[in-house]
Amino acid sequence: MAIRAAVFDVFGTVVDWRGGVAAEMAAAFRAKDVDHDAAAFADAWRGEYQPAMERIRTGARGYARLDDLHRENLDIVLKARGLDGLFDAAERDALNHAWEHLPPWPDSVAGLAAIRERMPVATCSNGSISLMVALARFGGLVWDAVLGAEIAQGFKPDPKVYRASAAALGLAPDEVVMVASHNRDLAAARAAGLATAFVARPDEKGPGLGESRPESDWEFAADDLIDLSRRLG
Amino acid sequence: MAIRAAVFDVFGTVVDWRGGVAAEMAAAFRAKDVDHDAAAFADAWRGEYQPAMERIRTGARGYARLDDLHRENLDIVLKARGLDGLFDAAERDALNHAWEHLPPWPDSVAGLAAIRERMPVATCSNGSISLMVALARFGGLVWDAVLGAEIAQGFKPDPKVYRASAAALGLAPDEVVMVASHNRDLAAARAAGLATAFVARPDEKGPGLGESRPESDWEFAADDLIDLSRRLG
Numbered sequence: 001m002a003i004r005a006a007v008f009d010v011f012g013t014v015v016d017w018r019g020g021v022a023a024e025m026a027a028a029f030r031a032k033d034v035d036h037d038a039a040a041f042a043d044a045w046r047g048e049y050q051p052a053m054e055r056i057r058t059g060a061r062g063y064a065r066l067d068d069l070h071r072e073n074l075d076i077v078l079k080a081r082g083l084d085g086l087f088d089a090a091e092r093d094a095l096n097h098a099w100e101h102l103p104p105w106p107d108s109v110a111g112l113a114a115i116r117e118r119m120p121v122a123t124c125s126n127g128s129i130s131l132m133v134a135l136a137r138f139g140g141l142v143w144d145a146v147l148g149a150e151i152a153q154g155f156k157p158d159p160k161v162y163r164a165s166a167a168a169l170g171l172a173p174d175e176v177v178m179v180a181s182h183n184r185d186l187a188a189a190r191a192a193g194l195a196t197a198f199v200a201r202p203d204e205k206g207p208g209l210g211e212s213r214p215e216s217d218w219e220f221a222a223d224d225l226i227d228l229s230r231r232l233g
Numbered sequence: 234m235a236i237r238a239a240v241f242d243v244f245g246t247v248v249d250w251r252g253g254v255a256a257e258m259a260a261a262f263r264a265k266d267v268d269h270d271a272a273a274f275a276d277a278w279r280g281e282y283q284p285a286m287e288r289i290r291t292g293a294r295g296y297a298r299l300d301d302l303h304r305e306n307l308d309i310v311l312k313a314r315g316l317d318g319l320f321d322a323a324e325r326d327a328l329n330h331a332w333e334h335l336p337p338w339p340d341s342v343a344g345l346a347a348i349r350e351r352m353p354v355a356t357c358s359n360g361s362i363s364l365m366v367a368l369a370r371f372g373g374l375v376w377d378a379v380l381g382a383e384i385a386q387g388f389k390p391d392p393k394v395y396r397a398s399a400a401a402l403g404l405a406p407d408e409v410v411m412v413a414s415h416n417r418d419l420a421a422a423r424a425a426g427l428a429t430a431f432v433a434r435p436d437e438k439g440p441g442l443g444e445s446r447p448e449s450d451w452e453f454a455a456d457d458l459i460d461l462s463r464r465l466g
Binding site for chain 2: 067120122128129130131132133136137142144145146147150151168169170171
């Protein structure tokens with residue numbers, strides 16, 4: 001099996017969504033003189049992510065960009081946490097851009113660049129194209145193409161998202177490796193025919209609360225993206 | 234009107250398709266000890282481009298990637314030029330990759346990078362995603378996203394291609410400038426609501442045979458992409 005391209009999960013695998021969102025929310029709470037746990041808020045916001053996508057995956061709702069789901073989920077979380085009156089609609093729209101300002105993990109820029117020297121690299125994220133573009137420009141990431149949810153009009157782990165991403169690169173699924181720090185993402189990618197690479201992000205959901213170990217015999221398993229670049233090489 | 238992103242025609246505007254295809258064909262003819270005008274062959278191959286897309290634009294045929302149209306057109310041109318027996322199917326498949334090996338114009342890499350410092354840059358080409366990825370990697374071009382025909386499932390000058398490219402960037406059409414060396418492309422982009430920038434490529438179709446002048450009051454007109462980066466800045 002010759003791997004000819006690599007596609008990447010982004011939230012958690014390449015960028016630190018929790019740290020980035022918590023930092024933006026902490027600043028927003030400070031500006032309002034409100035004392036609220038920003039990291040817990042980030043966790044709650046992210047907690048609405050799967051249920052919102054699930055309504056689309058099941059067909060109960062047509063495809064909507066993740067940006068719109070994030071904005072709806074922000075309303076839900078503010079209300080649930082007793083913060084409903086704190087931010088007006090324009091402020092909420094601005095807060096939603098927190099998802100465009102997520103710091104790459106320390107190894108991400110160099111690791112991705114090293115992999116890109118060997119083969120095309122593309123996103124295979126549930127984020128929209130514009131969100132991926134904004135994140136890449138914020139963090140200094142360079143992608144050869146932005147693929148994933150929006151081109152497939154669906155959300156992972158729907159197999160069509162992985163397959164559409166490989167097809168867009170002009171490749172068969174087994175010529176493409178899916179890179180993710182989530183075992184569930186890799187299981188779905190493998191079921192769709194892709195090769196798989198696990199990257200440990202042990203602190204993704206807070207210190208020690210990320211996935212640190214491969215739970216299956218993925219083709220590759222790496223400590224970070226620099227380590228993965230060596231293993232793919 | 235604030236321009237927040239730039240989308241680019243690629244064949245002719247960013248890369249020299251004629252020079253690139255002619256060089257690959259010249260090598261292929263030499264390898265077969267055949268004396269044939271490689272530049273004229275490139276012109277004939279490109280000559281089949283619009284008719285092939287027109288069948289899709291009119292709905293007579295479903296969307297097919299430009300790579301497949303190029304491959305079909307190669308058969309047509311070889312036959313028309315009395316070269317039908319010269320290359321077998323595998324050799325023709327290999328020759329079709331000529332369209333992935335097109336040199337950027339001398340100003341393209343630096344001009345595009347300068348524009349990218351100011352705003353996101355994306356392709357809005359009739360080429361497929363995989364073709365755009367291959368061209369960018371061959372020429373050292375960096376795009377924020379590969380948009381255009383394949384995400385819209387149609388071909389320029391169909392307005393949906395321009396609009397889908399702006400929408401994928403999360404922008405209104407008039408927040409995006411279409412950059413092209415073809416007045417017809419810009420007229421269609423303007424009709425779709427985009428801002429327009431003409432770049433002179435006077436030698437695109439052979440010495441002195443490209444478009445050297447804007448034929449309308451496009452928002453921007455430039456001598457090359459470095460010049461355009463200054464005008465946009």
